[in-house]
Amino acid sequence: MTTQRQSALKGEITPQMEEVARDEGRGTEDIRVGVAQGVIAIPFNPLHKNCKATGIGRGLKTKVNANIGTSADYPNVEEELKKLKAAVEAKADALMDLSTGGDITAIRRRIIADCPLPLGTVPIYQAIVEDRLTAEGMFEVVEEQAKDGVDFMTIHCGITFESIGRLKKQPRLMDVVSRGGAVLVKWILENKTENPFYQHYDRLLEIALKYDITLSLGDGMRPGSIVDAGDQAQIQELIILGDLTKRAWEAGVQVIIEGPGHVPFNQIEAQIKMQKEICKGAPFYVLGPLPTDVAPGYDHITAAIGGTLAASAGADFLCYVTPTEHLGLPTPEDVKEGVIASRIAGHCADIVKGVPGARDWDVEMSKARKALNWGKQIQLAIDPVKAREIHEKRKGTRGQGLGTGDVCSMCGEFCAMKISSEALKK
Amino acid sequence: MTTQRQSALKGEITPQMEEVARDEGRGTEDIRVGVAQGVIAIPFNPLHKNCKATGIGRGLKTKVNANIGTSADYPNVEEELKKLKAAVEAKADALMDLSTGGDITAIRRRIIADCPLPLGTVPIYQAIVEDRLTAEGMFEVVEEQAKDGVDFMTIHCGITFESIGRLKKQPRLMDVVSRGGAVLVKWILENKTENPFYQHYDRLLEIALKYDITLSLGDGMRPGSIVDAGDQAQIQELIILGDLTKRAWEAGVQVIIEGPGHVPFNQIEAQIKMQKEICKGAPFYVLGPLPTDVAPGYDHITAAIGGTLAASAGADFLCYVTPTEHLGLPTPEDVKEGVIASRIAGHCADIVKGVPGARDWDVEMSKARKALNWGKQIQLAIDPVKAREIHEKRKGTRGQGLGTGDVCSMCGEFCAMKISSEALKK
Numbered sequence: 066m067t068t069q070r071q072s073a074l075k076g077e078i079t080p081q082m083e084e085v086a087r088d089e090g091r092g093t094e095d096i097r098v099g100v101a102q103g104v105i106a107i108p109f110n111p112l113h114k115n116c117k118a119t120g121i122g123r124g125l126k127t128k129v130n131a132n133i134g135t136s137a138d139y140p141n142v143e144e145e146l147k148k149l150k151a152a153v154e155a156k157a158d159a160l161m162d163l164s165t166g167g168d169i170t171a172i173r174r175r176i177i178a179d180c181p182l183p184l185g186t187v188p189i190y191q192a193i194v195e196d197r198l199t200a201e202g203m204f205e206v207v208e209e210q211a212k213d214g215v216d217f218m219t220i221h222c223g224i225t226f227e228s229i230g231r232l233k234k235q236p237r238l239m240d241v242v243s244r245g246g247a248v249l250v251k252w253i254l255e256n257k258t259e260n261p262f263y264q265h266y267d268r269l270l271e272i273a274l275k276y277d278i279t280l281s282l283g284d285g286m287r288p289g290s291i292v293d294a295g296d297q298a299q300i301q302e303l304i305i306l307g308d309l310t311k312r313a314w315e316a317g318v319q320v321i322i323e324g325p326g327h328v329p330f331n332q333i334e335a336q337i338k339m340q341k342e343i344c345k346g347a348p349f350y351v352l353g354p355l356p357t358d359v360a361p362g363y364d365h366i367t368a369a370i371g372g373t374l375a376a377s378a379g380a381d382f383l384c385y386v387t388p389t390e391h392l393g394l395p396t397p398e399d400v401k402e403g404v405i406a407s408r409i410a411g412h413c414a415d416i417v418k419g420v421p422g423a424r425d426w427d428v429e430m431s432k433a434r435k436a437l438n439w440g441k442q443i444q445l446a447i448d449p450v451k452a453r454e455i456h457e458k459r460k461g462t463r464g465q466g467l468g469t470g471d472v473c474s475m476c477g478e479f480c481a482m483k484i485s486s487e488a489l490k491k
Numbered sequence: 492m493t494t495q496r497q498s499a500l501k502g503e504i505t506p507q508m509e510e511v512a513r514d515e516g517r518g519t520e521d522i523r524v525g526v527a528q529g530v531i532a533i534p535f536n537p538l539h540k541n542c543k544a545t546g547i548g549r550g551l552k553t554k555v556n557a558n559i560g561t562s563a564d565y566p567n568v569e570e571e572l573k574k575l576k577a578a579v580e581a582k583a584d585a586l587m588d589l590s591t592g593g594d595i596t597a598i599r600r601r602i603i604a605d606c607p608l609p610l611g612t613v614p615i616y617q618a619i620v621e622d623r624l625t626a627e628g629m630f631e632v633v634e635e636q637a638k639d640g641v642d643f644m645t646i647h648c649g650i651t652f653e654s655i656g657r658l659k660k661q662p663r664l665m666d667v668v669s670r671g672g673a674v675l676v677k678w679i680l681e682n683k684t685e686n687p688f689y690q691h692y693d694r695l696l697e698i699a700l701k702y703d704i705t706l707s708l709g710d711g712m713r714p715g716s717i718v719d720a721g722d723q724a725q726i727q728e729l730i731i732l733g734d735l736t737k738r739a740w741e742a743g744v745q746v747i748i749e750g751p752g753h754v755p756f757n758q759i760e761a762q763i764k765m766q767k768e769i770c771k772g773a774p775f776y777v778l779g780p781l782p783t784d785v786a787p788g789y790d791h792i793t794a795a796i797g798g799t800l801a802a803s804a805g806a807d808f809l810c811y812v813t814p815t816e817h818l819g820l821p822t823p824e825d826v827k828e829g830v831i832a833s834r835i836a837g838h839c840a841d842i843v844k845g846v847p848g849a850r851d852w853d854v855e856m857s858k859a860r861k862a863l864n865w866g867k868q869i870q871l872a873i874d875p876v877k878a879r880e881i882h883e884k885r886k887g888t889r890g891q892g893l894g895t896g897d898v899c900s901m902c903g904e905f906c907a908m909k910i911s912s913e914a915l916k917k
Contacts (some may be wrong), residue, residue: 137903241911251914288639290857362877393885430717452790459819477563488677
């Protein structure tokens with residue numbers, strides 16, 4: 066078994082690098098160099114059959130992840146498979162199974178079998194639910210999940226005595242809002258023992274190497290309120306993750322770094338740039354960020370606001386947030402809304418990043434608008450189904466169809482583009 | 492009749508300045524000075540009865556405007572009154588009646604009678620619909636609307652031979668997407684006559700002075716595609732508006748400047764700062780801006796992304812965009828979605844701006860979250876009705892209510908905050 070990173074370092078182009086290069090409109094050598102430098106990750110466990118190779122990192126299209134998974138209140142896997150379908154249809158780039166209810170292993174296997182995208186997990190969730198919270202138990206769960214074909218795993222290696230010390234030194238409004246992070250804080254303090262994922266990091270690297278698991282180094286100390294953003298605990302954890310990134314790279318393991326969280330809008334750019342510096346350009350995976358705490362029910366919008374700025378500043382991978390965040394587990398419809406909102410954020414940022422093809426999409430849409438070509442506008446829309454639905458529903462009493470040249474019900478005959486383009490032609 | 496600006500210049504505090512000061516938690520003298528400097532506008536026509544005095548500008552809470560109004564396809568005023576109600580309930584700060592269908596005067600009067608917020612119009616729409624597109628006709632419409640109690644008016648004074656010359660010199664993908672702008676371009680070119688609102692600007696100022704109409708100097712040249720942003724025509728118009736701002740201030744008339752439009756995310760900050768410079772700090776009123784063209788059906792989200800950055804950079808007034816933008820006329824539900832999305836943007840920016848009380852809202856919400864106090868979280872949510880609805884719907888099979896201490900269906904017993912705060916207490 067050779068990891069993507071090991072191949073890249075040896076100068077070898079893998080089929081996955083070729084697939085990424087094709088998708089991104091880039092040269093295969095560019096992708097190989099990015100993987101070798103660590104600035105691109107391709108989460109791809111060969112045991113996950115029919116998985117699309119997806120590149121995450123510098124110079125590539127900003128990617129979107131959708132979280133699904135059961136909880137104790139909603140343990141039904143069929144509902145989660147509907148969410149998987151909704152996420153794939155809405156064009157998410159990756160999926161995480163965060164199940165904490167029902168038979169975790171069986172659910173994961175069902176999800177992996179159906180999932181054409183890189184699949185991530187947070188192994189400690191299974192360890193919590195199945196009461197396997199020993200060092201041995203945690204590593205066993207990691208390896209079991211790797212054997213099932215999981216492509217990337219969130220591991221909260223940066224929750225240590227050192228970062229917990231910072232948390233105690235500068236108390237927070239919201240303590241720890243990461244589930245994995247909170248459980249590890251509790252475990253470390255109760256057992257008076259260092260975090261096994263930190264203390265025995267080499268064992269983690271061995272498993273990652275064996276299955277080519279991309280480590281997504283978790284941000285257990287992420288702020289859960291904008292007032293906690295950028296505090297000692299958060300930055301201390303990041304410094305630790307910077308060290309661990311280097312060790313993973315040296316071992317031939319791919320790494321992604323996870324980031325906040327709730328962050329005021331004017332701190333986001335600095336946080337992203339600092340992370341990129343401390344973690345030597347490793348791909349950055351952000352949850353939101355959410356620049357306000359007050360919008361439960363609309364946190365997909367809040368996340369799109371923060372995500373656009375984060376990705377414009379260099380974040381590579383956006384974890385979606387759904388409208389139900391902070392309120393309850395999402396429905397398949399919420400999953401769709403969350404993916405689309407994050408894709409809008411990613412695309413706005415890709416225009417800024419100069420990602421090949423990004424701006425061309427807007428040019429095509431503008432041309433279709435100028436031509437009053439409704440069929441084309443709808444076809445080009447980020448969600449053609451919804452765009453068609455709205456246009457049809459509101460097309461007006463005069464019954465315009467979707468042909469070329471018809472105006473919409475907003476302006477009717479007073480269509481600015483029609484008037485101005487005719488006037489300027491003369 | 493003395494305008495707010497004239498009073499401010501004479502050192503007089505008006506009841507409206509007092510109302511604004513109370514709402515904003517600021518001193519009345521601060522407000523007076525802002526109005527005298529022109530950096531704050533209080534659109535308030537004394538003929539608009541029961542209108543709330545609202546301050547727009549430097550140091551104040553970012554305000555949100557909702558556009559409503561009939562079109563030829565939807566001429567029914569009752570539907571627009573429902574939208575008015577939806578906008579007020581969603582806590583919009585101002586309303587514009589952009590009606591172009593049915594009896595424009597009768598509709599406007601009905602809307603003004605029901606509208607407790609500053610009401611704006613675009614008088615040229617009525618001139619177009621009623622075929623009164625002569626210099627005389629245009630000014631008559633302006634005065635008729637002023638007499639009805641309109642508080643602020645969009646007038647496209649910057650569409651001139653000079654700015655049209657720039658449009659011809661550097662052709663655009665989307666020509667002119669402002670309806671008022673497009674009609675004036677056509678009128679100027681066909682009649683080979685300068686824009687009456689520019690040529691006879693003093694006449695406009697006289698009417699504005701007589702009724703204390705706040706002039707919202709329109710951005711007829713706003714880009715309608717991200718690829719057109721920041722071009723010669725747009726900036727030329729802005730330069731003209733800068734001159735006209737000064738003339739209005741000298742005459743004792745309040746001014747707001749309108750801005751884009753479709754603008755790539757990385758151009759927004761510069762555009763806002765340039766505008767503020769060219770227009771000497773006059774309040775800036777942006778439509779969006781939209782950092783991508785590809786998301787019809789979700790343009791309230793796109794506008795929230797651009798609006799947060801714009802307002803963080805100094806924009807004072809956000810014109811909402813609804814999910815139906817670019818597709819058709821909005822419904823009352825779309826109006827609500829649009830207002831909430833813009834309010835999220837405004838609030839994220841108010842945290843950045845350091846507006847008094849803005850961050851406190853987030854602190855309160857975070858405290859309620861930490862306490863797992865669901866009733867309080869819902870009460871503090873930007874849309875308590877929706878937050879309650881989602882939480883109730885997804886509260887889980889164990890039937891948690893809205894008391895203190897209950898967990899939500901997302902994490903259930905594995906609640907990070909509960910686990911970490913208990914662990915850290917020990």
